[in-house]
Amino acid sequence: MYQLFIANKNYSSWSLRPWLLMKELGIPFKEHIYLFGENNWDNFSTFSPTGKVPCLKLGEMVVWNSLAIVEFLGEHHAGV
Numbered sequence: 001m002y003q004l005f006i007a008n009k010n011y012s013s014w015s016l017r018p019w020l021l022m023k024e025l026g027i028p029f030k031e032h033i034y035l036f037g038e039n040n041w042d043n044f045s046t047f048s049p050t051g052k053v054p055c056l057k058l059g060e061m062v063v064w065n066s067l068a069i070v071e072f073l074g075e076h077h078a079g080v
């Protein structure tokens, strides 16, 4: 199953790009919320190579940019 790592939904519009798309299209995923704080790099770099959100994981595969995630999903799911 997809693992989607995002930050605060009210502050991170980039996080909401893939989140909203996946919710709307009914693409199943597990949501991981990492709230913004003083140590974003320390927190976010545990799952994201750039230390930024959003980040999508599927097994060993990692996609770490919101538009790249949308493009990836578009290659695998109708309706994107």
Ligand SMILES: N[C@@H](CCC(=O)N[C@@H](CS)C(=O)NCC(=O)O)C(=O)O
Pocket: 007, 011, 012, 013, 014, 015, 040, 041, 044, 051, 052, 053, 054, 064, 065, 066, 067
């Ligand atoms: N161009 C990237 C931007 C990612 C980005 O800057 N995310 C912000 C949150 S919206 C972030 O992770 N900031 C944490 C930081 O810079 O420490 C994308 O579209 O995914």
